[in-house]
Amino acid sequence: MNDFKERIAADLAAVRNRSLAYTDAEDDLLLRQHSPLMSPLVWDLAHIGNYEELWVLREAGGITPLRPEIDDLYDAFKHPRKNRPSLPILGPSETRHYISGVRGRTLDVLDRLDLSAPDPLHRAGFVFGLVIQHEHQHDETMLATLQLSGQPGLVRDADLPPGRRPRGADEVLVPAGPFLMGTDTEPWAYDNERRAHRVDLPAYFIDRFPVGNRAYAAFIEDGGYDEPRWWSPEGWRWLRDSGARAPLFWTRDGGTWWRARFGRREPVPMDEPVQHVCWYEADAYARWVGRRLPTEAEWEKACGWDPDAERSRKYAWGDEAPGPDRANLGHRAARPAPIGAYPAGASAYGAEQMIGDVWEWTSSCFLPYPGFHSFPYREYSEVFFGGDHRVLRGGSWAADPAAVRTTFRNWDYPIRRQIFTGFRCARDATPEEA
Known part of the structure; x- marks a missing residue:
């Protein structure tokens, strides 16, 4: 062999x-x-x-x-x-x-x-x-x-790198211009990642880091789950029907937020990316801070496009395989790493932790790319195309590097919270900022 x-x-x-x-x-x-x-x-x-x-x-x-x-x-x-x-x-x-x-x-x-x-x-x-x-x-x-x-025994507490506290609304500029979205060269890419095609985007800002627990807790404390103006009509209906008051597995005891993690009850680490939020919650938070979720194209460009080489990278930092200094993948620890833990994993534009830690919701519905061809069977991608599912990107701490790359597309219903999901926000750049 x-x-x-x-x-x-x-x-x-x-x-x-x-x-x-x-x-x-x-x-x-x-x-x-x-x-x-x-x-x-x-x-x-x-x-x-x-x-x-x-x-x-x-x-x-x-x-x-x-x-x-x-x-x-x-x-x-x-x-x-x-x-x-x-x-x-x-x-x-x-x-x-x-x-x-x-x-x-x-x-x-x-x-x-x-x-x-x-x-x-x-x-x-x-x-x-x-x-x-x-x-x-x-x-x-x-x-x-x-x-x-709630079964114990799967909490792996491997050491993770220390974080860096975000500086307010820390964001990076992605200048206007075209990039190639998708892939024609990755041999194990799924059909929904193909074909590579040119997408021209106006200038925008995207968060340097995923939204953290501290920031999300501030949204809750400000009455975010009680104020309909932050929620889409569909999101507000979901909120009323579900009775959600915080991310899944969070509970409040006195002045402290607690979470359940594989049978353990522990204080919510405020320096980690928020996880177990659905698309509607992510969308509402983004509205609360005066921003929005990035489109799928914006996410992929910010993560994988190398403007100097004019090509896509396999991972945010380049084509080298993920290591413990660049991304939190493969269930090394059963939790997201602290925010700012992976400066060596930054993209060409300076966005960090786009690979690993939490799957990130985008604003986009799951749709085929131009020239899409179903292979090797329709039921992997084609039957899910349409407006029912939102695209997630980047992988989580539970994802293996074999199933993560800048072009990899995950998708789920906007109500799903049991998966290891978080998000980051984006906004349009003004002419002066661009």
């Missing part, structure tokens, strides 16, 4: 170790549905294996199906999450046996496939990148489920 295939094999092993670590629990925890928003953990684990069987073994490898009778059970588009506990899904031990058998055959397929072949599933190992990224995304989903469950 050549070096490239060995790297793929190592990535497959790393993500599987992660999946098994998150599901190393009593059967009851794995079989129970902790929220109607989420699947039972054992469903996610078997779905990971079934997806791998479908794409690596059957589609790329031409192998006879191992368990065709379970395909329907693990089809995410046939069964809403709230209904999955009622399905005759595999139990934990049978699931582990199944995914292990799939993985052994996957490594056999990897060994014999020609990754330079013109077949787009084979070329540059795309099909392996597909399943690696898919598994990492489900691992992040499982972490969100475990956070909702």
Whole structure:
């Protein structure tokens, strides 16, 4: 096996170790549905294996199906999450046996496939990148489920760099001009990231850092959840219906805000980016400070465009892989890093912490790029296009570097709060400022 295939094999092993670590629990925890928003953990684990069987073994490898009778059970588009506990899904031990058998055959397929072949599933190992990224995304989903469950044991308190206190409304200017949005060169990019296309933007300012807990707490204290003028009509309806008074997992005790984090109750660290806020909350905060959420194009230009080289970077700082001095990724610690912790991870325009820590809401709906072509299946992106979903960018502390880059597009409903989401604000530049 050549070096490239060995790297793929190592990535497959790393993500599987992660999946098994998150599901190393009593059967009851794995079989129970902790929220109607989420699947039972054992469903996610078997779905990971079934997806791998479908794409690596059957589609790329031409192998006879191992368990065709379970395909329907693990089809995410046939069964809403709230209904999955009622399905005759595999139990934990049978699931582990199944995914292990799939993985052994996957490594056999990897060994014999020609990754330079013109077949787009084979070329540059795309099909392996597909399943690696898919598994990492489900691992992040499982972490969100475990956070909702309140189960202890997943709080990793690895040291994170110290922060730097933001100076008031600290923002960076992104001058007017065109940039290339999306990618034609990233071999494992999803269909929704393609094709690269020119976008010309007027000058704007974007926050240097994500909005922090201290700033968000000030919004709450100023009556932000009681004042309809900060909320869109849809957002105000959500607020009235949900009864939300603060980010998810926050509670007030006397003069202190507390949060629940994987079974722990702890004071909210005021120097961290706010997380577990929905799009409506982010939009309301931005209105309160007289700003707005950035568009998806504004976010990507501020993060990845290098105006001197006139090209896109893979990450905010360049093309070098993320390290612990540049971004908080990969569940090194089960929380965002302090604001200002990663000056070495700044973009060409000076924006920081755009990769890792929290997924960042944008104002944009999830829509196809010009020249979009669905590949390898419509249900990854195409069926979600439209006005129902808002785009998130940048990855979170729970995201793996394999599934994060400046062009990567995540999306969700604007009411979602259980995911590891935050935001930063933007504003138009005046002619004098531009």
